[in-house]
Amino acid sequence: ETGVTQSPTHLIKTRGQQVTLRCSSQSGHNTVSWYQQALGQGPQFIFQYYREEENGRGNFPPRFSGLQFPNYSSELNVNALELDDSALYLCASNPLGGGTTSYNEQFFGPGTRLTVL
Amino acid sequence: QQQVKQSPQSLIVQKGGIPIINCAYENTAFDYFPWYQQFPGKGPALLIAIRPDVSEKKEGRFTISFNKSAKQFSLHIMDSQPGDSATYFCAASTYYGGATNKLIFGTGTLLAVQP
Numbered sequence: 001e002t003g004v005t006q007s008p009t010h011l012i013k014t015r016g017q018q019v020t021l022r023c024s025s026q027s028g029h030n031t032v033s034w035y036q037q038a039l040g041q042g043p044q045f046i047f048q049y050y051r052e053e054e055n056g057r058g059n060f061p062p063r064f065s066g067l068q069f070p071n072y073s074s075e076l077n078v079n080a081l082e083l084d085d086s087a088l089y090l091c092a093s094n095p096l097g098g099g100t101t102s103y104n105e106q107f108f109g110p111g112t113r114l115t116v117l
Numbered sequence: 118q119q120q121v122k123q124s125p126q127s128l129i130v131q132k133g134g135i136p137i138i139n140c141a142y143e144n145t146a147f148d149y150f151p152w153y154q155q156f157p158g159k160g161p162a163l164l165i166a167i168r169p170d171v172s173e174k175k176e177g178r179f180t181i182s183f184n185k186s187a188k189q190f191s192l193h194i195m196d197s198q199p200g201d202s203a204t205y206f207c208a209a210s211t212y213y214g215g216a217t218n219k220l221i222f223g224t225g226t227l228l229a230v231q232p
Binding site: 004033035040041042043044045048056058090092094104105106107108109110111113 | 123149151153158159160161162163166206208210218219220221222223224225
């Protein structure tokens, strides 16, 4: 069973640029959530994708957008990067709607460290 | 109402000690309470989780105690080892059919276990 993978590992961008981060969900998981973790803070929910549609969104502006593909992998896109966007971006997957007690268990990838200069 | 408050911010124990990390929540709709362990430069790893219908759950050296009436839950690490040194996050979520099960995280506790 393959765990959650993310790419790239590290990324450096300048203010105003656009970035795309990628995530492959754990085998058998149909739901992907994205979180932003600033240094020294807990992860903050950005949004969740289920069956290729956004299924809930946190308090993030529209310049944060995403996609989910038929194989359940996902992308996070951030436009017009700001210095405060510098953070570890985490992807998590879980088998939402599976009708079992495991539906809430979200498994995280290693993250992408984004630095905005 | 969506917050999860975690304490202490940092904790130092000797090897073999039992660190205890506490969390409190307000939203009574939360029905799932996991604990995650995170090492520097890594993603959070799920340690153990509990539902509101039980007061305690043990997995190996990790125990969650849950007090529904007080809206509090805590993590105990038995016989702590230097390898347990990491940041620990509590979290909470709610799930209704079709709704998101987003995790609300606490602010984290940096644990150091001294040899």
